[in-house]
């Protein structure tokens with residue numbers, strides 16, 4: 077089985093904060109990490125490989141330093157990494173990202189299953205997986221929380237819905253996006269780390285994947301950011317006054333209409 | 336490309352702070368751009384001397400945009416029920432359609448749809464496009480996407496909205512890709528831009544730390560998903576007039592490569608904090624899982640449901656379906672009582688549309704007080720028991 081895992085390097089959102097005084101993003105010490113959902117996609121891919129034999133290829137479109145997450149992926153069980161990187165990809169929205177990944181995958185050639193994270197935590201859009209599957213003309217299911225059965229030709233999966241889950245079956249080739257409930261990612265082994273250090277990362281440029289310059293990066297993106305601003309504040313601070321008991325009495329007055 | 340005019344740059348480093356990606360560094364008194372630049376433009380806005388310029392080749396317009404007309408809402412129907420986000424979207428859709436002086440269309444896919452189409456008219460639609468077929472009984476990405484894509488190609492609406500639900504977020508990106516259209520996820524605000532009539536789509540980014548306004552200038556339709564409880568439905572009006580159009584798409588579009596086995600309804604649907612009028616919400620300030628017992632007592636007095644911050648969901652004190660916020664549910668109750676919640680931006684993003692917000696927190700500087708209508712600074716374990724007693728007293732009086 078040939079399994080592709082799409083992954084993205086993102087800033088660790090826990091660290092990104094708005095400075096209340098200057099209204100700018102305080103980035104001191106912000107780390108770049110592998111998108112957390114993609115760790116789960118990778119883990120699931122490695123488990124499928126262990127069950128049915130085959131190979132796992134990790135792929136990312138990003139700046140040169142995104143190579144770090146590919147090495148991390150190899151240390152956790154991926155066989156190889158592909159870095160799709162070019163200045164011309166900068167500013168890609170989800171449409172242009174799906175276009176680029178599609179062309180990179182065509183270059184790599186052939187696959188049975190593609191696994192993506194549910195969403196990347198920098199944008200929370202959840203659009204690249206479905207977009208990529210649509211471009212490749214393969215069936216897809218999002219938000220998979222469990223693979224119940226799998227073989228070398230297809231699988232049965234639980235996909236999360238707002239009110240529970242749906243159980244669905246698919247034949248390869250197919251694409252899944254996964255949520256965190258699906259598994260507990262392993263920590264890299266010493267051997268894995270050694271392998272990752274030495275691994276040769278394949279690099280693909282815009283020219284390598286024969287991308288149409290009008291379809292990649294910012295120029296190829298149908299969505300344009302025209303304004304960024306801090307979130308609006310809702311109301312002025314209004315703390316009740318008096319002793320604690322007086323405050324509670326005032327609150328009871330305000331709340332009595334709800335009784 | 337992001338260009339820096341070295342003649343003009345004063346090396347003030349404001350752009351360095353404004354960059355969400357850490358891509359700008361001031362070196363030797365001049366700003367320098369690194370590889371992580373995504374061309375988002377945040378720095379251009381921040382520069383007081385206009386030293387930064389974003390040079391972008393215009394995206395090729397491949398289509399006569401003026402041939403696209405009308406606002407559409409995808410209306411979600413599952414297990415015999417219309418999702419409540421559908422009427423909310425018809426509310427905002429009506430506004431946008433009136434401003435653009437076009438019709439508001441509703442798309443309804445499914446099987447055994449009963450009177451749902453006329454319901455959509457009562458909620459504001461002028462025209463309802465119905466595809467009723469056994470193949471659409473259960474949700475499957477591929478056939479839902481293909482049928483919706485077919486309808487959009489056929490009728491060419493300029494704007495298409497859908498709920499940012501499990502279903503909407505799953506197949507709408509497939510539709511946008513097939514149409515080569517831009518799609519903005521999880522919008523919290525939609526407006527028409529004066530002048531060219533483009534759709535301004537505002538959404539939180541970076542875990543809610545910044546808001547971004549997005550437009551799609553070169554492609555149609557302009558597509559957006561909107562989270563439930565962000566927009567307001569119109570008053571239902573049974574006397575509204577509209578037209579129902581039954582559409583039969585080519586049979587091959589209805590064929591799916593996803594085999595549906597079964598649906599299992601889980602705990603999430605029972606909890607359903609989005610439908611509650613009053614929510615009593617707990618955070619890490621409860622200190623232990625047991626704290627929710629106290630909150631349940633308060634909730635019982637008020638006929639409320641219990642919700643929570645992510646911190647306590649992550650701690651395992653209460654299950655995920657109770658979580659409010661950016662990565663939980665968006666709620667808009669009449670009354671939201673935040674107990675021991677600090678008011679992190681990602682939490683506030685999920686509850687700021689509540690009519691009245693009450694906050695109980697022992698830290699007078701907690702940011703929850705910035706959004707609260709009434710706040711009490713103090714220990715919740717002292718305040719809530721007293722509040723319960725007094726509210727019960729009040730109830731017996733009346």
Ligand SMILES: Cc1cc2nc3c(=O)[nH]c(=O)nc-3n(C[C@H](O)[C@H](O)[C@H](O)COP(=O)(O)OP(=O)(O)OC[C@H]3O[C@@H](n4cnc5c(N)ncnc54)[C@H](O)[C@@H]3O)c2cc1C
Nearest residue numbers: 542618619620644645646660661662663675676677697715
């Ligand atoms: C990408 C991303 C997505 C996120 N999504 C969500 C989300 O969907 N929902 C969400 O809620 N969070 C979300 N978060 C997390 C969010 O940033 C906060 O960490 C979280 O909301 C904090 O929860 P809390 O207010 O319960 O805990 P804390 O921040 O620890 O606050 C506890 C509060 O309780 C007060 N307190 C303590 N003891 C008492 C007492 N005895 N009486 C009264 N007050 C007391 C303290 O003063 C403090 O203000 C997200 C974060 C990221 C990075």
Ligand SMILES: Nc1ncnc2c1ncn2[C@@H]1O[C@H](COP(=O)(O)O)[C@@H](O)[C@H]1O
Nearest residue numbers: 082083137192193195196201202203204
């Ligand atoms: N630049 C990228 N390179 C490779 N995979 C990506 C990239 N961006 C997004 N993905 C994949 O698509 C998923 C959803 O991302 P998004 O649509 O950006 O929320 C991620 O979890 C990844 O699996």
